Amino acid sequence: MQDEVKSAVARRLGRIEGQVRGIARMVADDRYCIDVVNQVSAVRAALKRVEEEVLRDHVAHCVEHAIASGDQEEQRQKIAELMQVLERSGR
Numbered sequence: 001m002q003d004e005v006k007s008a009v010a011r012r013l014g015r016i017e018g019q020v021r022g023i024a025r026m027v028a029d030d031r032y033c034i035d036v037v038n039q040v041s042a043v044r045a046a047l048k049r050v051e052e053e054v055l056r057d058h059v060a061h062c063v064e065h066a067i068a069s070g071d072q073e074e075q076r077q078k079i080a081e082l083m084q085v086l087e088r089s090g091r
Contacts, residue, residue: 005057
């Protein structure tokens with residue numbers, strides 16, 4: 001992962017970690033269920049953005065490198081990995 005992407009992802013994950021702790025406090029404080037669900041939804045959306053950022057970096061560097069290398073086995077492997085991730089995430 002590129003350094004700038006790694007830093008951005010780490011910052012996002014730190015914020016998400018804080019959100020998750022906030023949700024745990026909401027549950028402990030018996031906050032209104034819909035408020036908790038709304039916060040869970042916000043965390044899922046934030047994680048989706050992290051996933052997209054990491055995938056974008058992967059394609060821009062790892063997959064691009066495999067293509068440029070001319071190594072057909074490496075190309076097949078990177079494409080297969082990418083397809084598995086996309087299938088699991090329902091894209």
